[in-house]
Amino acid sequence: MAERLVVIGGDAAGMSAASQARRRRTADDLSIVAFEKGRFTSYSACGIPYWVGGLVDERDELIARRPEVFRADYAIDVRTRHEVVDIDLDRREVVAVALDEGRREVREPFDQLVYAIGALPVQPHWAKEGVSGVFGVQTLDDGDALHAWLLRDPKPRHAVVVGGGYIGVEMAEAMVNRGLTATLVERGPQPMSTVDPDMGALVTDKLRTLGIDVRTGLAVTGLDHRDGVVTAVRTDDGTIPADIVVLGLGIRPNTALARDAGLPLGPTGGIRVDLRMRVIGAPGVWAVGDCVESVHRVTGQPVHIPLGTHANKQGRVAGINIGGGYATFPGVIGTAVTRVCDLEVARTGLLSVEADAAGYAFVTATVESTNRAGYFPGADFMTIKLLAERGTGRLLGAQIVGRSEAAKRIDPLAVALWNGMTVEDMVGLDLGYAPPYAPVWDPVLIAARKAVEALGVL
Amino acid sequence: MAERLVVIGGDAAGMSAASQARRRRTADDLSIVAFEKGRFTSYSACGIPYWVGGLVDERDELIARRPEVFRADYAIDVRTRHEVVDIDLDRREVVAVALDEGRREVREPFDQLVYAIGALPVQPHWAKEGVSGVFGVQTLDDGDALHAWLLRDPKPRHAVVVGGGYIGVEMAEAMVNRGLTATLVERGPQPMSTVDPDMGALVTDKLRTLGIDVRTGLAVTGLDHRDGVVTAVRTDDGTIPADIVVLGLGIRPNTALARDAGLPLGPTGGIRVDLRMRVIGAPGVWAVGDCVESVHRVTGQPVHIPLGTHANKQGRVAGINIGGGYATFPGVIGTAVTRVCDLEVARTGLLSVEADAAGYAFVTATVESTNRAGYFPGADFMTIKLLAERGTGRLLGAQIVGRSEAAKRIDPLAVALWNGMTVEDMVGLDLGYAPPYAPVWDPVLIAARKAVEALGVL
Structure with missing residues (x-):
């Protein structure tokens, strides 16, 4: 008999887990049932403001994969408009109600369970x-x-x-x-x-x-x-x-069901998981997406950072593991980008208030530079702020506010921070240079230089 | 009496060295004379195609700093239209001719010498x-x-x-x-x-x-x-x-003068320098910019990669050192970006032919993805190709061809490569995500996933 996987929550995290597991195990080996309270699966919640604002024409453009696609192409039994109301870890079954069928009760047994019901607005x-x-x-x-x-x-x-x-x-x-x-x-x-x-x-x-x-x-x-x-x-x-x-x-992890089932919650309110996205102390139970807490790689502390990109990665990790492979989720560093009209806003690592709270002594450096060579058409200003630890010179955080081609400059900073680079080392980084794409000193490098000066180490 | 610094070559590398040295040492402590064969100082040679093509209106927009500014604000005695024709290391002087004065000969003694006359077209x-x-x-x-x-x-x-x-x-x-x-x-x-x-x-x-x-x-x-x-x-x-x-x-290092003076040239034809940009075996002589060879951090081999961004960094390093500080140039990894009409082309690390030549066994992975969420207005395709070493999974090289917001995605790849990351580690990177700037899996991460699959390690 096939092992039974039940997924609670049909958005990015849960369905990533389900489809990764399916890629590695046939329906004969692993049956997959996914319960989703709403009508949709695998959509981009992050896209809602753009659809509401009229930038994206159709709601359905936000949907990456529909329930019928999961059923037909992935042999995943997706049940939309089904709300899971209880998880019985002893009997290894979940209880759901069919919202469009007079709350008819459905009991579904599982061997493996993926908890992925995201977060709720405060x-x-x-x-x-x-x-x-x-x-x-x-x-x-x-x-x-x-x-x-x-x-x-x-x-x-x-x-x-x-x-x-x-x-x-x-x-x-x-x-x-x-x-x-x-x-x-x-x-x-x-x-x-x-x-x-x-x-x-x-x-x-x-x-x-x-x-x-x-x-x-x-x-x-x-x-x-x-x-x-x-x-x-x-x-x-x-x-x-x-x-x-x-x-x-803001939003908080949707953990009422988990708490009732006795799954462990951390100090952020999110479900506690290990590196492979297994819920701690609950064999065969996985949790992924906006309902879990993650480790912040800079402070080592648990954080709750609900973002679609983490949800997808975590789902993939759980799915690979359920599928018999090996994968881990390495934690987060707080990278985020957003657009406010024609302003691009980005951050990675720690804000000043967070670095203070974590106990770091640090310097900050803020520079203004351009996205392209100053003489190149379309050159626009951006402001970059860096935080670097006193003593070590290690990059602790970065923030950018600019116009075009500003936000994604957070990425090289995020990778530098991820790798524990010092701002002094960063000055030497071999980043892409050509007049349409950067001044001869990229703003990222100018900021690193300024941070080195603020440290006073040269 | 002031120490005497003579700079040969008034473009980015030489003038960065001169101005960095000046920032740290007053004119009473260090006199600076800079000889430049042409009429201009500190300009963007990389911008010439855009000026010729009409994208940049005026030639002078390419000039970052004029000779009179160096003279007035930096107390640097810039002598344009002066061609240095001999370096006498024994007598510690250079011989220049004034091109607009009937090749009148000028002899200038030095304690420190910066050689920065760039490269010549083949x-x-x-x-x-x-x-x-x-x-x-x-x-x-x-x-x-x-x-x-x-x-x-x-x-x-x-x-x-x-x-x-x-x-x-x-x-x-x-x-x-x-x-x-x-x-x-x-x-x-x-x-x-x-x-x-x-x-x-x-x-x-x-x-x-x-x-x-x-x-x-x-x-x-x-x-x-x-x-x-x-x-x-x-x-x-x-x-x-x-x-x-x-x-x-292509261009080759402009080293005739250096060779005549007995300065050491490496296998690439560039001048050999140490990490602080000191010419090897020639005390008090520095070389920076397109005339030197650099170490490629992946292969450890010398390479000649003439780029304004390296020239500026090397000039800064030499200038800090001449100024009494400490700085090193850490080498290059071959990052380059360019624009061909509406195509953006980028690379970092090794090409396949270079990885072969260096003796690496590697896999390649090529993916097509979009710069923004697929449903977001302006979403455009790009192709990313990664090279990863067999066994270790280490990123060896990356190439991108795409339309908007493609080229600078080479930067996070360059920083990952710089830090010796494996493609498996890269899948977990916390890069910026929001619909206007990336799909929920950034193309860089999709490429890393594909490379992991090519390695067959999961």
């Missing part, structure tokens, strides 16, 4: 009170609901985005692109706390030139509504009209 | 016979002469570029952009031998769609002329009409 109390017009942007079903709301008659005109992280900023821009007014409410001193304040200020300026009303140091206390439909956001400093409210307060 | 016998209309593109004076030739009356209509390396390809495109017909004559089987043949074929196709007549396996044997002005290029398979001939046969 919901303040006021978002749970049943007022309509309040949306997270975590799943494609969420995006679908939000998108439909924008097409209501009369059309919503005023959007309030609560929380100024990546998603909040991207959604505020999407609202403006849809022709709504947008207010971005951030409790902290400024949005984009995913970069240092001096770098974030560049982004805040850009948001304001887009016409986004950025309100900082402001807490949302509740919602006003008419007939259950939101009309305004109440704050500790007045109300803001709102026909639609978008939650951008 | 000139076949027929290019030395005094026929007008034949140009190298090595110095800004060369570019100036070529540019002036294009404005003759009647205007040249037919260009022949001899040699299909970076410069040849860039100049063929520049000629087309100026409205000339262009024939690219390459002795080998195809142009762009700076990448593997399968990757180079993509570039050849593009050159042909640009209207460039690419003629391969063809050797130039001589020139036809009328009144000393070129009219055609003779080959071993007929003649090609030509009003202008551009040399793109």
